[in-house]
Amino acid sequence: MSISPYSYSGSKPKASIRLAANSCPFNTACEGCSSRHISLCNVLDSNDLKSFSKLSTDFQKAAKQIICAEDEKAEHIYNIRSGAVRLSKMLSDGRRQITGFLFAGDFFGLSCKDKYSFTAEAITEVKICRFNRTKIIESFQDYPRLGERVFDMTRTELNSTHDQMLLLGRKTAKEKLCSFLIIMKEKSGRINVRDENEVDIPMSRSDIADYLGLTVETVSRQFTNLHKLGLIELDGAHRVFLKNSKALLALAEGE
Amino acid sequence: MSISPYSYSGSKPKASIRLAANSCPFNTACEGCSSRHISLCNVLDSNDLKSFSKLSTDFQKAAKQIICAEDEKAEHIYNIRSGAVRLSKMLSDGRRQITGFLFAGDFFGLSCKDKYSFTAEAITEVKICRFNRTKIIESFQDYPRLGERVFDMTRTELNSTHDQMLLLGRKTAKEKLCSFLIIMKEKSGRINVRDENEVDIPMSRSDIADYLGLTVETVSRQFTNLHKLGLIELDGAHRVFLKNSKALLALAEGE
DNA sequence: AATCAAATTTGACCACTGTCAAGTATCTAT
DNA sequence: ATAGATACTTGACAGTGGTCAAATTTGATT
Known part of the structure; x- marks a missing residue:
């Protein structure tokens, strides 16, 4: 890693x-x-x-x-x-x-x-x-x-x-997590320029949940869900590879 | 009226x-x-x-x-x-x-x-x-x-x-509507000083719903609910009398 | 005043997400 | 390396709030 x-x-x-x-x-x-x-x-x-x-x-x-x-x-x-x-x-x-x-x-x-x-x-x-x-x-x-x-x-x-x-008011759990990943991609790009699709997630699932207005369980399920859809790859809980950030962005915007 | x-x-x-x-x-x-x-x-x-x-x-x-x-x-x-x-x-x-x-x-x-x-x-x-x-x-x-x-x-x-x-992220429908009423009370107090518990609601139920991250139906049900609880009095859809704004504030803060 | 349209309320039903619980993985400390 | 604690994932079930539909009220137009 x-x-x-x-x-x-x-x-x-x-x-x-x-x-x-x-x-x-x-x-x-x-x-x-x-x-x-x-x-x-x-x-x-x-x-x-x-x-x-x-x-x-x-x-x-x-x-x-x-x-x-x-x-x-x-x-x-x-x-x-x-x-x-x-x-x-x-x-x-x-x-x-x-x-x-x-x-x-x-x-x-x-x-x-x-x-x-x-x-x-x-x-x-x-x-x-x-x-x-x-x-x-x-x-x-x-x-x-x-x-x-x-x-x-x-x-x-x-x-x-x-x-x-x-x-918080209008997106579904799935859209929320996609939005979060896109936000994190943009932020990490500002700090560290490696592969822009390799995103660090320093915070816990519980932090993510409280940021998105969800529970830990729902956040976890949506990570699994996005993985099953082939949109992300997980390397432990704190590093995500965005395999299709265009699709993630589209999902984030509810398209 | x-x-x-x-x-x-x-x-x-x-x-x-x-x-x-x-x-x-x-x-x-x-x-x-x-x-x-x-x-x-x-x-x-x-x-x-x-x-x-x-x-x-x-x-x-x-x-x-x-x-x-x-x-x-x-x-x-x-x-x-x-x-x-x-x-x-x-x-x-x-x-x-x-x-x-x-x-x-x-x-x-x-x-x-x-x-x-x-x-x-x-x-x-x-x-x-x-x-x-x-x-x-x-x-x-x-x-x-x-x-x-x-x-x-x-x-x-x-x-x-x-x-x-x-x-938006953490309050229940009831808490959201109570919060909204308290916010409206404070805003209307700034503009027009009549009875501070007599609050004008110029916007539609649909606007309120989109402000609170709810549906029109849920907003309407919560208005009815607060009325049944004896906390508010409705004079048409656009004017509310707060009968117990202290209790409403407590509910708004999840207490 | 009467009619029509729009807004609001209410009801029945259901789905998404939350709750509770258990299992698994990861990290920390010894 | 091993043990314990913490974090994460997964499963079963339930409830809040959403969806769809109909009834009622309110307001606009003539």
């Missing part, structure tokens, strides 16, 4: 915590950041980046750790440098909806008011940089292009939540 | 079209706009408003008219002055998801890229002012408070789509 860009299978919490204390070697300078080209800060030139980097703090979380929790005071916004994160909301009886899977280059926490409106958890080991919300919003004055970039990303995000509403 | 703030029952298309040609008496000045206090332009002072108003065009649409269509070139952003609008997305086979109901003070069209990602239709007769997208985005330079306001409203909107995802 080829090496995954996520380390969901081999992550060791203890080692991760040690690294987190150590922090990133480029703590005070974002210049060496490996995710800069896809992050919000990619609009800053070398000079601006130097002063801007003082606003950021770098840290790391092991898989399954909470990054921030729903209803907690929203003091920071977070930018993912590597790894995978899930954002979720819960009903009082434990029913959960995952509102998004986030990867390198994605940020979260800006849309909240005084409290976080979701819980953010590490799916794999993640590297994150964090900014004070107030300060970064103020900094949009000094770095107008950054403000524009953040606004732009927020608009894009709003657009894709509308697609997700169409999925 | 008391008079509704929407004119969904008595609207006459012909008359509306005539009015639309006539446009608003305050066409070149937003000063007299009755929805200014709740609209995005409420951050502008009297001077700025005068020059800003030159960017806007006023018009009116009768109920059931399309304001802008999915996949159409996105040239404008729209601000609702009065009436109710629905935004929706469709699958190729006609399945529809309504992503939002909009009222006086709401705007739409900003989150789109080159094409509109939704169709906007008038539910009731609506008064709307329209801005050129490019020009208004440029104008954020001159009116920074306007840019902040729009950004802020976009963030709020993103937050509420997350709530809607939780609703």
